[in-house]
Amino acid sequence: MNRVRYFRKRTPFKIKLLIAGTSLLLSFCLLELALRQVGPEINRSEKIFRKENMVPEPKILCVGDSFTHGGMTARNETYPYYLEQMINDSPPGHNPIAQTWPRYRVINAGVCAMNTREMWEYLPRWVETFRPVALVLLIGSANWFSFLDYDLYRRDDWQSQLKRHFFALRVFRAIRFIYLQLMGADLATDRDPPKRLRLKIDDETQLQPSLWELYGRSLDSQSMMREPPTGQHAVGDSSGRIEEGARGQAVTAPVLESGRSTSEVDAALLNVHGLFQSGSLEALHDELMAVERTYGPSERVAQAVAYYRREIADAYRRNRRNVEATAWYLKAIEADPYDPYNYSWLSVMHLVQSRYSAVDILEGLSRIRERDPKVTVTSSFRMCEEAFMRRERDQVDLERHTYADLERVVELCRRYNVRLVLLNYPVSYPMINKVLRSLAEAYSLPFVDNLAVFSRLAPIETYVLDDEHCTAEGHKIIAQNVYRVLLDKGLLHQ
Numbered sequence: 001m002n003r004v005r006y007f008r009k010r011t012p013f014k015i016k017l018l019i020a021g022t023s024l025l026l027s028f029c030l031l032e033l034a035l036r037q038v039g040p041e042i043n044r045s046e047k048i049f050r051k052e053n054m055v056p057e058p059k060i061l062c063v064g065d066s067f068t069h070g071g072m073t074a075r076n077e078t079y080p081y082y083l084e085q086m087i088n089d090s091p092p093g094h095n096p097i098a099q100t101w102p103r104y105r106v107i108n109a110g111v112c113a114m115n116t117r118e119m120w121e122y123l124p125r126w127v128e129t130f131r132p133v134a135l136v137l138l139i140g141s142a143n144w145f146s147f148l149d150y151d152l153y154r155r156d157d158w159q160s161q162l163k164r165h166f167f168a169l170r171v172f173r174a175i176r177f178i179y180l181q182l183m184g185a186d187l188a189t190d191r192d193p194p195k196r197l198r199l200k201i202d203d204e205t206q207l208q209p210s211l212w213e214l215y216g217r218s219l220d221s222q223s224m225m226r227e228p229p230t231g232q233h234a235v236g237d238s239s240g241r242i243e244e245g246a247r248g249q250a251v252t253a254p255v256l257e258s259g260r261s262t263s264e265v266d267a268a269l270l271n272v273h274g275l276f277q278s279g280s281l282e283a284l285h286d287e288l289m290a291v292e293r294t295y296g297p298s299e300r301v302a303q304a305v306a307y308y309r310r311e312i313a314d315a316y317r318r319n320r321r322n323v324e325a326t327a328w329y330l331k332a333i334e335a336d337p338y339d340p341y342n343y344s345w346l347s348v349m350h351l352v353q354s355r356y357s358a359v360d361i362l363e364g365l366s367r368i369r370e371r372d373p374k375v376t377v378t379s380s381f382r383m384c385e386e387a388f389m390r391r392e393r394d395q396v397d398l399e400r401h402t403y404a405d406l407e408r409v410v411e412l413c414r415r416y417n418v419r420l421v422l423l424n425y426p427v428s429y430p431m432i433n434k435v436l437r438s439l440a441e442a443y444s445l446p447f448v449d450n451l452a453v454f455s456r457l458a459p460i461e462t463y464v465l466d467d468e469h470c471t472a473e474g475h476k477i478i479a480q481n482v483y484r485v486l487l488d489k490g491l492l493h494q
Contacts, residue, residue, distance in 0.1 A: 028171060035170035057105040059130050060084075060486075061418075063123060064138040066469060067425060068110030077472035080108035080136075082479035087492065104492070107132070113173070115142045116405035123409065127416050134491050135413055136482055138423040140432030143402055210339035211306035212332075218303070219273070265295050269304050281312050306336035317345065320460060322353035322428050330364045337368050340380035347387055352428050352468075358392035395431060402435050410443050419491050421446045426454040426478065427468045446489045448481045 062068050062080040070078035084106035109126055111118075116139055127135065166172060209217075268291045275284040288308055292301055313328035329346040332339070350361060365385050368375060375381045413420040422440045424433040424447070433451060440447035454477065457463050463474035470478065486492050 032169060032171050035174060057103050059132040060087075060104055060106045060134045060136060061126060061130055061132040062106060062108055062110065062136045062138075063119065063126070064110045064423075065114050065140075065142045066110065066112040067141065068108060068138055069112050070108075070110065070475070071112060071467075071469050073469070073472065073475065075108070077475055078108055078110075079470075079475040079478040079482065080106045080110075082476050083136075083482055086479055086483045087486075113142045114139065116140055116402050118168075120405070120408070124412060127412060127418060131416065132418055134419045134421055134486065135409075136421045136423065137406075137409060138425065140402055140406075140435060141425055141429050143398060143432065210341070211303045211336040212310050212339055212341070215303035215307035265291070265298065265300055268295065269300070272304065272308065276308060276311065279315075281315055284308060285312060302335070306332065306339065309335050310339070310342060313342070313345065317349060320427070320464070322349050323355045325349045326353045326356050326361075330361065334364070334368055337372055337375040337381060338378060340378075343380040343384040347384060350388075350391075353430065358388045358395070361388045362392075399431055399435055402432065403439065406435065406439050410439070410445070419446075419489075421448065421482065421485060421489075421491070423448040423478070423482065424451050426450040426470060426474060427464060446485050446491070448478075448485050450478055450481055453477060453481055 060080075060083070062083070068078070068080065075081060084104060087106070088103045107130065109122070111122070119139060272284060272287050272291060275287055285308070288305060292305060295301055309328060309332040313325050313332050316322075316325035316328055326346065326349040329342050329349060332342040333346065336342070346361070350356065350358070362385065365381070365388070369381075410420060412418075422436050422445050424436045428451070437447065437449075439445065454460070454463060454474070457477070463471055463477060465471055
């Protein structure tokens with residue numbers, strides 16, 4: 001203890017500062033090394049590639065992001081691994097090249113979170129080193145959230161080089177990802193990142209509970225709502241009819257402005273809740289609209305409409321029906337424009353669907369503003385509107401730069417006489433899937449339509465994880481798709 005006090009008193013401040021700085025730098029280096037070794041963004045080491053280059057077999061190079069790398073999936077559960085097994089282990093009756101061609105080596109050159117610009121840090125060297133007979137390319141999903149500073153990567157001055165190496169640090173990426181999640185920032189594009197919804201309560205209107213929350217409380221307070229309705233309150237058809245027994249009980253109940261009793265409304269909403277519990281989403285909304293038309297506007301009905309629209313949107317989102325989820329979150333905003341939850345999910349779902357453009361969403365928000373001008377004072381509405389105004393412009397730029405990057409791959413493969421095969425993603429990434437298909441059509445390249453195949457699979461949870469990446473079974477399906485195209489196009493027995 002005395003030595004510590006002596007050190008504190010006698011050690012100059014500059015020495016203390018130097019020790020603290022050295023300790024901080026050492027900790028930073030150790031953390032960076034740890035993230036590179038055990039984090040999900042492990043780059044394929046040069047040792048692995050040098051070893052692969054020594055193998056004499058003809059090679060197929062699979063380049064991409066985490067959908068190729070596998071992410072947290074084991075190396076022997078990725079589509080490049082299964083593809084090699086299919087090519088080399090198929091019986092002669094199923095593989096026409098088995099008797100005339102040596103075994104193939106399929107190289108997994110996937111790097112998690114690699115965008116199309118970062119790919120050019122590695123691809124020319126990989127192609128020149130391995131001289132593969134075919135290059136299988138699935139990349140572009142990371143362009144939505146990984147840095148795409150094209151001017152930075154074009155310039156070769158020392159400032160740009162320093163920035164590029166700094167942005168590649170795993171510690172920087174981890175801190176940035178955590179920051180964006182905490183702040184609710186949009187991950188749509190990093191060149192000019194539009195603000196997303198912070199869900200920040202900065203005005204009096206958002207201090208009040210949402211209609212969804214109010215109606216949820218009322219459901220919790222009514223024990224009869226917790227179980228599926230039975231008897232005279234059983235779920236009927238979707239025509240909006242109410243059992244006569246329920247109407248007969250409403251004689252002495254309070255009367256609404258529409259002339260209907262509150263008991264009648266409760267009975268009708270009980271019928272709606274039965275449809276909700278049964279999972280009949282479309283019938284649920286038809287019944288809900290019938291209740292709104294029959295009993296007129298009231299606080300109770302307005303709460304129910306907001307509640308069930310949000311629940312329908314959530315159900316579609318959980319089932320990966322992103323187009324329907326986008327439409328229903330917009331409907332939920334129409335029912336309750338002061339609920340920040342719906343704005344947040346509308347922004348997310350729009351990125352993973354292909355039907356509605358940013359202009360479509362802006363038109364919907366404009367209608368809401370016209371109907372209720374006060375909504376513009378809420379931070380959620382303002383940020384959502386701003387994000388979609390910028391998103392349409394950013395997406396155009398992003399498509400153009402992504403297409404240009406992939407065109408360079410076509411030129412590279414032609415220069416080295418490598419056959420290029422393009423894949424689209426097995427999940428709905430509209431922008432990059434559109435670019436990949438357009439490039440394949442423009443240059444008459446073999447194209448593997450994974451999205452079409454996966455859209456027919458059920459249950460989808462067997463093949464796709466919650467984070468949209470593939471399970472081992474999903475990787476097998478991609479490998480089968482690639483294998484068929486390689487055989488059909490004659491790329492395995494040139």
